[in-house]
Amino acid sequence: MRTIPRILIVEDEPAIAELIAVNLRHNGFQPMWAIDAETAQRELDEILPDVILLDWMLPGESGLTLARKWRASARTKAVPILMLTARGDEADRVAGLDAGADDYIVKPFSPRELLARIRAVLRRRVPEASGGVVKMGDLQLDADTHRVNLADKPLKVGPTEFKLLHYLMRHPERVHSRGGLLDKVWGDHVYIEERTVDVHVKRLRESLGEAGNMIETVRGAGYRFTSNPSV
Numbered sequence: 001m002r003t004i005p006r007i008l009i010v011e012d013e014p015a016i017a018e019l020i021a022v023n024l025r026h027n028g029f030q031p032m033w034a035i036d037a038e039t040a041q042r043e044l045d046e047i048l049p050d051v052i053l054l055d056w057m058l059p060g061e062s063g064l065t066l067a068r069k070w071r072a073s074a075r076t077k078a079v080p081i082l083m084l085t086a087r088g089d090e091a092d093r094v095a096g097l098d099a100g101a102d103d104y105i106v107k108p109f110s111p112r113e114l115l116a117r118i119r120a121v122l123r124r125r126v127p128e129a130s131g132g133v134v135k136m137g138d139l140q141l142d143a144d145t146h147r148v149n150l151a152d153k154p155l156k157v158g159p160t161e162f163k164l165l166h167y168l169m170r171h172p173e174r175v176h177s178r179g180g181l182l183d184k185v186w187g188d189h190v191y192i193e194e195r196t197v198d199v200h201v202k203r204l205r206e207s208l209g210e211a212g213n214m215i216e217t218v219r220g221a222g223y224r225f226t227s228n229p230s231v
């Protein structure tokens, strides 16, 4: 069961915030509103949203400063930020993206466009970003060094297969649909066909050699990564 995505709106103009909130609520999101940087920080300290909609022009700390700050903080660095801006010129957009925003939307925007952008940044949240070592049986993946070992012997794994394996290893023992894997591993590339997943799974199994059977095909449903393969 999916939880309702929580969206933090950081916007000093109540009319705009209200309009956004109404649209989000009608479309299955849970909006929260912060009128300034301080309120936004308090919200973030309390509960992390799935997406932050961040107005550029705020009293006190600007949206740009906030984006930079939240990107640098361990707690908030993975939360997608969508900048809301009246500034449409390219230099400003680049500044927003450089500050760590995932995307920006130029005011005035249509609610439909905003929703589409929010869904896109949600899809784009690729879990591969997190580092560290994941182990399962004899198989070990190090996300920092991009190495995969089987019983301490290094394996050759392509970049996409690596991302796929990393995701599967961090979400084992459950069935992943092809569409779900596309969302989580490939992110926002909606033009990729589901068949592509099969191709990469096949390659990944080959790369894993004798551990290839840890990726099971679940008929009619998708794939499962398991420490206890049935064949």
Ligand code: CA
Pocket (backbone or CB within 6 Å): 011, 012, 013, 055, 056, 057, 058
């Ligand atoms: Ca403003």
